[in-house]
Amino acid sequence: MNGFGALAPLLIIVGAALVILLLDAFLKKDNKNYLACLSLFFLVVCAVFCLRSWNKNLSYFEGQLRLDNLALFLAFLFLIAVAFVMFIGMKYLTLQNVPGGEFYGLLLLALSGLMIMTSSLNFIVIFLGLEVLSVSSYALAGLKGKDEKSSESAIKYFLMGSFASAFLIFGLALLFGTAHSLEISAVLSSFRANFEGQLLGLVGLGLVIIGFAFKISLVPFHMWTPDVYEGAPTPVTAFFAVGPKAAGFAVLFRILAPYWNEGFKSGRIFDVLWTVAALTMLIGSLIGLRQKNIKRLFAYSSIANAGYMLIAVLAGDGASLIFFLTVYLFMGIGAFGSLIALSKKDREYTDLEDFAGVGFKYPWLGAIFSVFLLSLAGFPPTGGFLAKFYVFVGAVRQDLTSLVIIGVLTSLISAFYYLRIIVYMYMREPERDVDIEIENPALFLVLFLCLYGVLQLGIFPGNVLYVIRQAAASLF
Amino acid sequence: MMILLFFVLSVICVGSVLGMIISKNQAYSALFLVLAFSCLGGLFGMLGAPFMAVVQIIIYAGAIMVLFIFVIMMINLRKGISPERKKWTLAVSAVISVVLLAELVFAVLGTPPMPYTAAFSSGTSPTDIGRLLFTKYLYPFEITSVLIIAALVGAIVLVKKREKE
Numbered sequence: 222m223n224g225f226g227a228l229a230p231l232l233i234i235v236g237a238a239l240v241i242l243l244l245d246a247f248l249k250k251d252n253k254n255y256l257a258c259l260s261l262f263f264l265v266v267c268a269v270f271c272l273r274s275w276n277k278n279l280s281y282f283e284g285q286l287r288l289d290n291l292a293l294f295l296a297f298l299f300l301i302a303v304a305f306v307m308f309i310g311m312k313y314l315t316l317q318n319v320p321g322g323e324f325y326g327l328l329l330l331a332l333s334g335l336m337i338m339t340s341s342l343n344f345i346v347i348f349l350g351l352e353v354l355s356v357s358s359y360a361l362a363g364l365k366g367k368d369e370k371s372s373e374s375a376i377k378y379f380l381m382g383s384f385a386s387a388f389l390i391f392g393l394a395l396l397f398g399t400a401h402s403l404e405i406s407a408v409l410s411s412f413r414a415n416f417e418g419q420l421l422g423l424v425g426l427g428l429v430i431i432g433f434a435f436k437i438s439l440v441p442f443h444m445w446t447p448d449v450y451e452g453a454p455t456p457v458t459a460f461f462a463v464g465p466k467a468a469g470f471a472v473l474f475r476i477l478a479p480y481w482n483e484g485f486k487s488g489r490i491f492d493v494l495w496t497v498a499a500l501t502m503l504i505g506s507l508i509g510l511r512q513k514n515i516k517r518l519f520a521y522s523s524i525a526n527a528g529y530m531l532i533a534v535l536a537g538d539g540a541s542l543i544f545f546l547t548v549y550l551f552m553g554i555g556a557f558g559s560l561i562a563l564s565k566k567d568r569e570y571t572d573l574e575d576f577a578g579v580g581f582k583y584p585w586l587g588a589i590f591s592v593f594l595l596s597l598a599g600f601p602p603t604g605g606f607l608a609k610f611y612v613f614v615g616a617v618r619q620d621l622t623s624l625v626i627i628g629v630l631t632s633l634i635s636a637f638y639y640l641r642i643i644v645y646m647y648m649r650e651p652e653r654d655v656d657i658e659i660e661n662p663a664l665f666l667v668l669f670l671c672l673y674g675v676l677q678l679g680i681f682p683g684n685v686l687y688v689i690r691q692a693a694a695s696l697f
Numbered sequence: 698m699m700i701l702l703f704f705v706l707s708v709i710c711v712g713s714v715l716g717m718i719i720s721k722n723q724a725y726s727a728l729f730l731v732l733a734f735s736c737l738g739g740l741f742g743m744l745g746a747p748f749m750a751v752v753q754i755i756i757y758a759g760a761i762m763v764l765f766i767f768v769i770m771m772i773n774l775r776k777g778i779s780p781e782r783k784k785w786t787l788a789v790s791a792v793i794s795v796v797l798l799a800e801l802v803f804a805v806l807g808t809p810p811m812p813y814t815a816a817f818s819s820g821t822s823p824t825d826i827g828r829l830l831f832t833k834y835l836y837p838f839e840i841t842s843v844l845i846i847a848a849l850v851g852a853i854v855l856v857k858k859r860e861k862e
Contacts, residue, residue: 235843242850282836323854330847337840349840353847360851375855399808420807424800 227279227288229270230296231336237263238329245322253314253321257307257663260325264300271296278695284404285343292340294543294692295471299335302463302550303328305667309558310456312661316566319364319454327364328460331357335468344393344403344429347472351389351436354465355382361460362453374452381435381445389432395425405476413483426480426490430473437469439531440501443524447512450520455569458516459557462523467546470530474542478696481537494535499627502528506635515560515571518638522597523553525635529612532624538615539693544686545612548604548678552596555671559590562664565657576642578651589668591643596675598639599632604678703743710736723769727762734758748823 240263241256271293279288307325314321334354338347359382363375397403399422400411412422435442450458477490485491505525512518526549533542563570563579563586570576580587596605609632613625678685710733717729734757742750830838 239846283833285836320854323850327847327850327854330843330850333843334847337843343837345834345837346840349837349844353840353844356844356847356851360847360854363855366855395804421804424804 226270226274226277227281227286230267230274230288231286231333231340233263233267233270234329234333234336237267238326238333241322241329242326245326253325254311254663256322256325257311260307260329261304263329264304268297268300271300276691285341285346287342288340290692290695291471291475291539291543292336294689295339295467295546296336298467298547298550299332299339299464302460302467302554303332305554305558305671306456306460306463308663308667309459309554309561310454311663313454313456313561313564316564317365317454317569318367318567324361324364324454324456327357327361331361331460331464335464338468339471342405342475344396344405344408348386348389348393351432351468351472352386354468355386355436358382358457358461358465361457362449364457365454368452370452371454372452374449377445377452378449385432385435385442388428388435392425392428392430392432395421395428399425406479409476409479409483412480412485423489426476427493429476430490430494433469433473434497437466437473437527437530438524439497439527440504440524441497443501443504446524447517447520450523451514451516451571455516455557455561455564458519459554462519462553462557463550466523466527466530467550470527470534470542470546474534474539475696477534478537478539491535494531495621495624498528498531498535498624500528501525501531502628502631506631506638509635509638512638513573515573515576515642518573518642519553519556522635522639525631526597528631529609529628532616532621532628533612535624536612536616536619536621538612538619539696540686540690541608541611541615543689543693544678544682545608547685547689548596548608548675551671551674551678552593552603552605555593555668555675556590556597558664558668558671559586559593562586562661562668563655563657570655570657573642573645575653575655576645577649577653578646579655580643580646582651582655583657587646589672591646592672592675594639594642596679598636600636602676602679604675604682607679607682699743703740706736706739706743710740724766727765727769730765731758731762734762746821748821748826751823 237260241260244259245253245256271288274288275293276290277288278290280286306328310324310328313319314324331354334350334352334357337350337353339350341347341350359375359379362378363372365371393403396408400408402408402411408422408426412419412426431442435445438446450461453461477494481491502525505521505523505528509518509521509525512521526545530542530545530549533539533545560569560571563575563583580591592603596603599605599609601607609628613628616622616625616628713729713732713736717726717733720726720729734753738750738753738758741753
């Protein structure tokens, strides 16, 4: 029973993906929304199984599959994220002529990759999970087959992603050479035991970190982000901003937090990552200032946010990291959902100028979008403020004050570009003719839930924090 | 004898990889790669890993490279892309590759010599590997099948023609 209980969530998701793909192939219906409802059913069943495993620390296959509380909490986040993305996708798919069955099927496969990655302590399994996620993501980015930008983003993502995977697997080979094992714990204890072999191991660990740094777009490896975010279909972009990023950071934390505890906190890897965090925040907020396209702007915003999350990793502060990821899920999907709301048949409005006057023409949408932007900028009483606050406080306790100062300054800079959108929405006369098709209950349900999440986490975060602390505690 | 064989194979291997990079005709590049893979297979065989050696030749040198050559013939690129690079990118890449080489040399020098057979101490016959795949590594093995499905679906999605057009 132990084994099945541990395996069930994954089996359900992979099974759901296959069912959806088959149904799409054999039932040729024009309206694909029933597939979204069916996927939602599977997601709920999976969530129930996850809920039943809470606090049980199930493990299977000699620990290659480990459902500790951290993995379960992240699985919950991913399930919520994918459900939201499917719902905001409903409107997008019909309006922009994107194939539906493949969208839901690939999204579920990507979800299974996310769950495999975060529920293992074995590098081989983590790598395979990452590949399942990446391969599905490449196809998702190119779903708008006719659109040139979408194809460009798929190819760019594919080439850069395979390059990053090559780094990752080379690093794994070096780590296996030093430790003769690919369990994270065994690799780390070989670092402790064997000081002479460290250089080879260090290069290996560095290459592994590079592989993940690509996925979570840390600075020297961020070049793909704006192009892919701009070209990919908007619901897919929302997924990219939330899913792979959370999984990448979770895995990085699983590797690095014990590594810091082994007493390597003043080592070379720490210094390099310190610099990377500073650069990521700076470049994310400075280059974001020049962007006129909202999707590119959000790409730079997601790079800057990766910098803040890296601070939490450096501080070894699991609870703040997970809280940040949770808040980021709601505000990220909310922001991209608002972009989808501002679209009509075969036309998306993503230029900054398109937003002039939108706030008065569509007051509800404008208000909701403004809340997400304020949260991204880090204003109280939204979740974005508390997320940054916890990360910074945790970092100051770990003597990372100078990094926190950079973080505060860059979030001030980036507040400018978030606020600029609000200024455009409310204080500019509309110059272009923007008319949108609003009626879509699913989209507005998601926007409302995201709004609720952002405000709940900003005002009464207590219950969620309690659960997150339990999840973070399962690491050690 | 083994040492001699090792050097012969490694020299051919490195040489053919160089040839692959330098040659302007893609078909030659692909054939050079086949040669490199075959030599690698020989090296694996010398390390006492017969399964890896055979797989290297059957899968890489055989199946995958035949596919490569098919694609090259179908696309039929006569000329390679003319190397019109800027000087400074060449300089930068030269510097970076020297740094990487130095890093690799340091890493190798800093590592204590490993016992020669350590990595392959247990059985390496196809039977042993098959047994390991279905016992200890069953979970990663099954994930690979999910990975292949994802790749298959993805490839079909990207190249298929839309019905409505």
